Amino acid sequence: MDIFREPKVSRRAVIVGGASSAAVTALVPASAQDAKPSTLAASVPEMLKVSFTVNGKVRELELDTRTTLLDALREHIQLTGTKKGCDQGQCGACTVIVDGRRINSCLTLAVMHEGDKITTIEGLGAVGDLHPMQAAFLKHDGYQCGYCTPGQICSAVGMLAELKAGVPSHVTADPAVGPKFSNAETRERMSGNICRCGAYSNIQEAIAEVAGVRS
Amino acid sequence: MKPFSYERATSPADAVTRAAAKPGARFIAGGTNLLDLMKLEISTPAHLVDVNGIGLDTIEKTADGGLRVGALVRNTDLASHAAVTKGYPLLSKAIVAGASGQLRNKATTAGNLMQRTRCPYFYDKNLPCNKRDPGTGCAAAGGYSRGHSVIGVSGNCVCAYPSDMTVALHALDATVEIMQLDRTTRTLPVRDFHLLPGDDLPVGEFALKPGELITAVVLPKPVGGKQLYHKVRDRASYAFALVSVAAIIQPDGTGHVAFGGVAPKPWRSDAADAALPRGAKAVTDTLFADATPTDQNQFKLTLATRTLGAVLIDAKAS
Numbered sequence: 001m002d003i004f005r006e007p008k009v010s011r012r013a014v015i016v017g018g019a020s021s022a023a024v025t026a027l028v029p030a031s032a033q034d035a036k037p038s039t040l041a042a043s044v045p046e047m048l049k050v051s052f053t054v055n056g057k058v059r060e061l062e063l064d065t066r067t068t069l070l071d072a073l074r075e076h077i078q079l080t081g082t083k084k085g086c087d088q089g090q091c092g093a094c095t096v097i098v099d100g101r102r103i104n105s106c107l108t109l110a111v112m113h114e115g116d117k118i119t120t121i122e123g124l125g126a127v128g129d130l131h132p133m134q135a136a137f138l139k140h141d142g143y144q145c146g147y148c149t150p151g152q153i154c155s156a157v158g159m160l161a162e163l164k165a166g167v168p169s170h171v172t173a174d175p176a177v178g179p180k181f182s183n184a185e186t187r188e189r190m191s192g193n194i195c196r197c198g199a200y201s202n203i204q205e206a207i208a209e210v211a212g213v214r215s
Numbered sequence: 216m217k218p219f220s221y222e223r224a225t226s227p228a229d230a231v232t233r234a235a236a237k238p239g240a241r242f243i244a245g246g247t248n249l250l251d252l253m254k255l256e257i258s259t260p261a262h263l264v265d266v267n268g269i270g271l272d273t274i275e276k277t278a279d280g281g282l283r284v285g286a287l288v289r290n291t292d293l294a295s296h297a298a299v300t301k302g303y304p305l306l307s308k309a310i311v312a313g314a315s316g317q318l319r320n321k322a323t324t325a326g327n328l329m330q331r332t333r334c335p336y337f338y339d340k341n342l343p344c345n346k347r348d349p350g351t352g353c354a355a356a357g358g359y360s361r362g363h364s365v366i367g368v369s370g371n372c373v374c375a376y377p378s379d380m381t382v383a384l385h386a387l388d389a390t391v392e393i394m395q396l397d398r399t400t401r402t403l404p405v406r407d408f409h410l411l412p413g414d415d416l417p418v419g420e421f422a423l424k425p426g427e428l429i430t431a432v433v434l435p436k437p438v439g440g441k442q443l444y445h446k447v448r449d450r451a452s453y454a455f456a457l458v459s460v461a462a463i464i465q466p467d468g469t470g471h472v473a474f475g476g477v478a479p480k481p482w483r484s485d486a487a488d489a490a491l492p493r494g495a496k497a498v499t500d501t502l503f504a505d506a507t508p509t510d511q512n513q514f515k516l517t518l519a520t521r522t523l524g525a526v527l528i529d530a531k532a533s
Contacts, residue, residue: 065221065263068250088251089318101291101320103309107247108321111221112265159316167295168311170452173301175307190454192315 030176032125040091054115055123056077063110071093072110073120081150092193095151095158096120102158104192121150124157133157144197152193156207159189163211181213216251223265226399227430228272230266237262237394242428244287245315245321248330255338257347271430274298277327280339280436283392286325286429290314291381292445293324302437305461308444309383315453325429327380327392327410331423332457334363334374345371365508365515372412375476377455381409382475383444384432385483386461392431400430409480411531440465441502441530445522446475458518464530468492472523474502477515495524 038063052059054077055136060078072085073079073096084091087106094106097119125131133153136142143149163185171188179185186207187200195203220237224230234240239261243249252258272284274296282298282489293299294310306392331337336355343351355363355373361486363373389405403422410419423429441464448454456476470491473483487502487531499520 001464043218046220048221065219066216088254089247089315092315092317095317103321104247104317107250107318109221109243109246109263110251112246112267114223115458118460132251146461155317162291162316165295167291167315168307170302170308172311172313175294175304176297178300188452192317 002199022215031123034195035198043107045087048111050090050111050114052110052113052118054118055120056116058080065109065111069096069098069108069110069113070105073105075119076110079120079122082154083147083150085121085148085151090194091151093151095193097157097158100158100161102155104164105113120153124153128167131157133206133210136209137203140202140205140209141199142203143195143199148193148195148197152190152195154205155190155193156186156203156210163189181211183208183213186211217259217261219253219260219266219468221263223267224267226270227266227271227394227417227428230264230269231396231398231426231428234262234428236263237264240264240324240426242266243397244323245289245318245326247318247322247475248326252331254356255340263439272402277433277489278346279477280384281436284434286392286431288321288324289325290319290322291316291394293380295318303387303442303462304384306380306434308442309379309459311445312380312444312456312459313381314464320342324368324380324432327378328384328405328429328432329423330376330378330381332374333377333421334400335359337374343414344375345418346418346420354362355439355508359511360509362455362512363512364478365512366478366482366503366506368409368507369412369418371414371416372479374412374479376409376453376478376480377497378481379444379456379459381405381447382459382461382473382481383436384506385481386463386471387438388435388471388472389436390433391429392433394428395425396426402449405432406483411479412493437464438463438471440470441527443526444528445526447522458515458522460519460522462523462526462530464491464527472498472526474523477503477519495520495527 004157047062048065049062073082083093085091089104089107094104095102096105098116116212122163169188171184172179224233241260243263244255245268277283290310294307300307334355336342337346338456342354345353345432353372364375372466384405391403391405391408393401408422429437443462446456446457447457454525462472473481473486490497492503503516
């Protein structure tokens, strides 16, 4: 029996089950806290419908307004390629591409994305049909544990589009002239993606190959 | 995060009307700062009015040759716009010195103006903070003060203001356009938009009344000169400033200069600007005469002089 391919109970299923039962338990004392009148916050969760396209597929969800785009992707659409690292916009593990732009999915609400087109790591490419950036990360060993990798790859794809469009960066000599492809430019532009394993040099090799520059 | 209701506004007037109808309402645009604070329950709005669909996302020339930047223009778009990179390179440079590419893609012009302090004592709900919970005191004053302000503080608050973009806007003499509750517009020099903490509670922060909506930032016509933004921080990228300098230096040595990282708002004065032809030390001696640094952040005063010195050398060289 190959337990790695056919788990009877996946680790993921256990985590999901555990999280939802914890959430139900947590709701009870939360509503009971209404005795504290000083906060202006609503006391019961508000549910709202939202519809957006993820990797070419229309998704219609009814979500607690507090749900971030990151949690909507991971917990409601089960696209767990997008990772939750810091959940406060510092690590970049949650980077996805929305309407062609890379953003931190942890710092935006799902309900704010009505009608948007979202691309996650699952939408960039698949096994046997890798996106050039995915293939380059494999070739150059642009990771160790792999946790930051989906964010790194989505960020790198969005970053190269920004460079191509002439968006200046902190290392661009003259914003009016615009940036040139260089290792200094791509390094600066990837500073919103942290790799705790420290695979940065290989990540830069991968990006340089896709960008067509020498690293 | 505390529960909240949510709706989308369709126009600036609609946004103001909707927010006024709900107690505890807040506008949300990029959300990159507000959502962070909501997760920590430092900010607990009962209702969010999403302003992303109300327009205000264009950059237009004004009749007198200036530039009107819509409140919802993203930081990336503002830094990249040809009229900005050519006429106001200082603004472009300051914006890309802050945050990360992902955040700049979301963050808006008005949201950046409204950025809250990154003081760790403001973020730590176990400690008193007058900005977070008025009247509880300021744990930062007697705490680890390396990152705090060296001037403009009060007994109530010693935090530093974090935005880079705004330091440039102060040097550029920008104006903030605000829609009031009666839907009429008032304007305010950006220098008056940001407030010092002062001696009263709650501590001063922004000259924006509840329910008012920023609609635009207006830049006067380009003033030319060498425009430089020099930011000193603990790492080379994606960190808040220890000290930053936004400078516009004319060929005759006159100009405008504003400092970030040193005060609860971008720090500048006309007297300090007038001292520019006499060099960096003359400027900082004037500008920081009333500074009250601690042992831990005393270095910011030396750093301010040296950073401006470097900027003045660059202005001559470039």
